[in-house]
Amino acid sequence: MSATVAATAATAPATAARGSLLRGVLATWRGRTAGAVLLVVVLACLVGAFVTPYDPLAQDLAAARQTPSGAHWLGTDLLGRDVLSRLLQGGASSLVAVLVAVLVRTVVALPLGLAAGHLGGRVDQVITRVVDLVMAVPTIVILLSVLTLFGNDLLIGMAVFGLLGSAGLVRIVRGAALAASQELHVTAGRLMGLSRRQVAVRHVLSRVRGVVIVQTTLFATIALGVQTGLSFLGLGAPPPEPTWGGMVGEAASVVQSYPWLMVPTGGVIAITVLALGVLGDVVRDTTADRSSASGGRSVRRRGRVPAADPGDPDVLLAVRGLEVAFATAAGEVTVVRDVDLDVRAGETVGLVGESGSGKSVVAKAVLGLLPRNGAVVAGSAWWRGTDLTGLRGRGWRGVRGSQIALVAQDPLRALDPTSRIGAQLGELVRVHDRVGRRAARVRVVELLEQVQVIDPAEVARRYPHEISGGMAQRVAIAMALAGRPRLLVADEPTTALDVTVQAEVLDLLRALQAETGMAILLVTHDWGVVADACERVVVLYAGEVVERADAADVFAGPGHPYTRALLDCSPDQPAPDGTLRTVPGTVPPPDAWPTGCHFAARCPRAQDDCTQEGIPMVELAGSRVARCIHPLVPAGQPVGLTLERSR
């Protein structure tokens, strides 16, 4: 790893995480609501305790057991005391007790967990043993003994509760710190000469922050329950001092004759616990999002491109000016741009390119399956008048599976290992065909026959681990066919299979296409597969389409030097010494695309004008359209000028 890469890796995630968690939490309505409720409860209790409408201890037997009124907003209790005033003052002491428990737990657990996970070795062993010991101690017995010893002093009791509770948090922080210590940027920090303490504070602490906050909100709800329970049992502030637990106890004793009293007392505890729980959930969700490569950033859409030419009714899928970007720790990175391609009914289009050229990203963008940190930032993918890139959630119903289906590279990933093949296929059939179990069983057998499985009933009874890779791919194709799609997106469907099985699967796809008339978008890096299966080819290089043409024209003589180089590297075109040819040089990564032609640095025909400005797609002889101004075949008129010339 170079020093620059190490430095970037070491600093970026810590910077990204800082200060944005609160914004992430407040960005959700659940986070805002829970935060606002807690703020109101805490402020009301802390401030209200000093400005209560009535003396919380003042009795007025003539006004006992009153329901809410203008004078007593929350009514009065059995001795005529104002419930609101008692709730406010009782709340202050309850919240302070919870705060003590939470603070003690966090202050003890955080350094110990960090030290154990980050330093490891002897330190880890000692801390882990002590933690095991503390976890074996019966908390309630210790708590009751301490309260007896200190005259029911609830604050001391809650401090001890926090101390005992810290053992669990030490374990959690240790685990998180251990995982964080092994991450690239933390290792890089060490390589750059930061001390262990600096790395722990700067990087590991920022990574475990989320888990600590989630655990703390959970523990606060438990502490509130324990504090309430102890007061309920009379183990806390002695009467007539108000506490939430004591008030619940009093309300419980008259719940049948005066049920109202339970509403404000139980209600405020329930609301506080609920708000703490929701806040914990939101923090967990926010930190889970952040743990993806995005560093919490997301990518915004910049624009759309008009629909496909309505004059061509044969076009099922029309991708226009598609641009996809990912939010990474180093910022937003565009990985494919200005992609145009059409798939017509009944044809097979090959999407070809070296590893990392963007084939899978294009396929996933069409299916709305981009990872969370990725998004279509410009352009559109039109499916018979609908822009797929604008669909969300339920909008995909009736499209994915029933119009467009996916067959992935690794068929076993599409299959649930815990469920029989027949059950999995049957479930899909019932969803698509809305039929009962019996009819679904018949269709499952039909589907397995359709993918040329010899004993369908027997295969349907098997689990995924009981079938071969080739059979698993047939089953995955059968699953894709369950919704009778008009387009099958096959993302390297034969790459994981051996050569004989590859040929069988390709034959199967061809036979299915002839039988059903569906179109296929075949993602591959294998020219043999293109030659066998495709009518048209789209070649991608470093995120851009460099050539589109009929397969026959490409094999007869491609227009783009990259297509030529890629064809020359096919396994069936070995060098004179028998070795496999490779394209000299490397593909530029998405964050280092050059100005002008992305292939120029590796291109034998490159001239000065190739690197001056963005290269448009140019119509060439035959069906060829290539992003090249010095093509291998004669040029015609420029087309597809959606590219900004300045890039």
Ligand SMILES: Nc1ncnc2c1ncn2[C@@H]1O[C@H](COP(=O)(O)OP(=O)(O)OP(=O)(O)O)[C@@H](O)[C@H]1O
């Ligand atoms: N989640 C992601 N975050 C950041 N970058 C990503 C992500 N997924 C893909 N990329 C980048 O997008 C680019 C295109 O990747 P893609 O997987 O589409 O390549 P490909 O042509 O399908 O390669 P392969 O044949 O190896 O599957 C690559 O540079 C890849 O690193």
